[in-house]
Amino acid sequence: MRSIIAVCTLTALFATLPAQARDTEYKLPIQDITNMADYQDKIGTEVRFFFGDQKTPAIEQRLGEYTTNKKTNAFNKSDEEACRWVMLSALVSLKEKALQLGGNAVVSIKSYYKKDEFSSSTEYECHAGALMSGVALKGTVVKLK
Numbered sequence: 001m002r003s004i005i006a007v008c009t010l011t012a013l014f015a016t017l018p019a020q021a022r023d024t025e026y027k028l029p030i031q032d033i034t035n036m037a038d039y040q041d042k043i044g045t046e047v048r049f050f051f052g053d054q055k056t057p058a059i060e061q062r063l064g065e066y067t068t069n070k071k072t073n074a075f076n077k078s079d080e081e082a083c084r085w086v087m088l089s090a091l092v093s094l095k096e097k098a099l100q101l102g103g104n105a106v107v108s109i110k111s112y113y114k115k116d117e118f119s120s121s122t123e124y125e126c127h128a129g130a131l132m133s134g135v136a137l138k139g140t141v142v143k144l145k
Helices: 002-015 037-042 079-101
Strands: 024-029 048-051 059-071 105-111 116-118 123-128 132-144
Touching: 024 079, 037 079, 059 079, 059 105, 079 105, 079 123, 079 132, 105 123, 116 123
Parallel strands: 048 105
Antiparallel strands: 024 123, 059 132, 105 116, 105 132, 123 132
16 A cells, blocks of 8 residues: 555656756857758759858849758657758748749748747858757848849
């Protein structure tokens, strides 16, 4: 009887403890994405990307701001590998939106994870957990002259 009470007490104690979910923030080089073997196949040359405050050619028309929030399975991958994969997925999403709107570039791209902006011309922000990794980006779709 005492062991049943002890087990019930321990179960109740552990059930009330907060869950410890991992959410590791990384700032990783954009160059690692553009150097990926899959980059050219998935991105192509139809849409150009400009991060942070990178100089752009003359803009003919602004077609709207767009946000993408991508997640990927991080199981059995290093955090960096999962982050590279999900960043590529986020860029594909921006490319598709630009083409849908008739644009040929996305400018002022910023990381936008949980609506917190991080702007850099050389790095992006990725959050990695035990099971999922995520990248959120915000940029303006434009038509360059």
